[in-house]
Amino acid sequence: TxxxxxxxxxxxxxxxxxxxxxxxxxxxxxxxxxxxxxxxxxxxxxxxxxxxxxxxxxRERQIRVEFDPDRLAAYQLTFAEIAAALNRENVNIPGGAIDIGSGKYLLRIPGEFTDPAEIDNLVLTLRNGKPVYFKDVAVVRDAFEDxxxxxxxxxxxxxxxxxxxxxxxxxxxxxxxxxxxxxxxxxxxxxxVRLDVTLNQAKDIRRMVAELENTILSGLILVVGVLFLFLGLRNSFFVALAIPFSMLIAFAVLQALGITLNMVVLFSLILALGMLVDNAIVIVENIFRHRQEGAGRIEAAKRGTAEVAWPVVSSTLTTLCAFFPMTFWPGIMGEFMKYLPLTLIITLSASLFVALVINPTVCASFMTLSEQRRQRPQSRVIGSYRRLLAWSIDRPKRVLAGSFALLVAIIIAYGLLGHGVELFPDIEPNRAIVDIKAPEGASLEESNRLTRAVETIVGPEKDIRYR
The missing domain is CATH 3.30.70.1320 (Multidrug efflux transporter AcrB pore domain like)
Structure with a gap:
């Protein structure tokens, strides 16, 4: 109240x-x-x-009728008589139907006013045997609404x-x-006359689609390049296959669910892209290890997949469980953001299927191992990691204490730097809206004057395209 x-x-x-x-x-x-x-x-x-x-x-077109009260009184006319005369003349009269050949056509006599000048010659009534025209008592103006x-x-x-x-x-x-x-x-x-597009949502969609395409290509190149150093060129492609296969399956499922590629879905696909190859890397690397130990392609694919299948499934499920509660996000924001967890769940589930089914099948059919790579000595990086791991396992208390001290140091350093926390980072907006609050009871002309003053101020700005 x-x-x-x-x-x-x-x-x-x-x-x-x-x-x-x-x-x-x-x-x-x-x-x-x-x-x-x-x-x-x-x-x-x-x-x-x-x-x-x-x-x-x-403004909308408006036919204005301005009556002369003195003339109405002289001719003894009322507004009811004028309205009745207008209603009688401003009508379409049905004329029945006519059959021509195999068709039947409806007829009508158009009687509606099409030009304000027609109203001037409209006969309102008779006075002393003489007609009284509309133009005798009123002026008809073809104007606009206020x-x-x-x-x-x-x-x-x-x-x-x-x-x-x-x-x-x-x-x-x-x-x-x-x-x-x-x-x-x-x-x-x-x-x-200029035709300008002042709002174009398709531009943002194009940009996000281009970013998705660029991210997919960049991901393929980087995955192949990094894994080439450890698994060879052909085997690195087996891991890279996880990206297009997972995306293809995700697109098919999204289409079946009736979900279109809106901005939230595109953002979700870009976010999930970095996680698509995680499962494939684990599976393919373990199969490659069994091939190095002398197992055949089919046997290596079976053993390698079976050994790490449950850890891979568990790892993926923990990620999905983090996003699943977001599907129940209530309110208007939930209507927008529900596509993010749905897309991530679908895409990561597709990557799990690819890693457990498609990657082992491809490796069992095409994975090769040269004699040089089979007998390749252990790299310095792996050797250094092995020594560090052995030292850490022998000294568990020191490692745990050092990890906790590092965590505390990071928290203190973050607090001292004073960057704070923000949900979304500040970005440069594409549009700006200026709200002008005029004094109570300001007229339209006064509001127009204030608006023109603002236009004069922002006009010289080079970055403003439309104002």
């Missing part, structure tokens, strides 16, 4: 958010800009995949088109079709 306004409960549908915002601006009357916007609205709505186009900005807001882009009058896509449609494909139509329309609009 102490709230200034009543609370509002709204249902949020992500498909209702526009994927593109198109601004039509220029030094032309708002009637011209709005007609251009309406034409573009009709053409864009015809594009496959577009759900709706909402045109904003520009202005309640201003819409400008870079200082020029504008109207905007908000373009929404259908649920499940490819945002990039829909955006490309809209861009092709806008590019063709630029050569058809009057001189001085």
């Amino acid at each position: 102490d709230l200034e306004n009543d609370p509002q409960i709204l249902e949020i549908n992500l498909s209702e958010f526009p994927i593109l915002m198109l601004a039509v601006s220029g030094p032309l009357p708002e009637t011209v800009l709005k007609k251009i916007g309406e034409k573009l609205e009709d053409e864009i709505e015809a594009i496959p995949g577009v759900l709706d186009v909402v045109l904003t900005g520009g 202005r309640t807001s201003y819409a400008r882009l870079n200082g020029r009058q504008s109207v905007s088109l908000a373009i929404k896509k259908r649920t499940g449609e490819n945002i990039i494909a829909v955006a490309d079709r809209v861009f092709a139509l806008v590019e063709a329309a630029r050569s058809q609009v009057p001189e001085g």
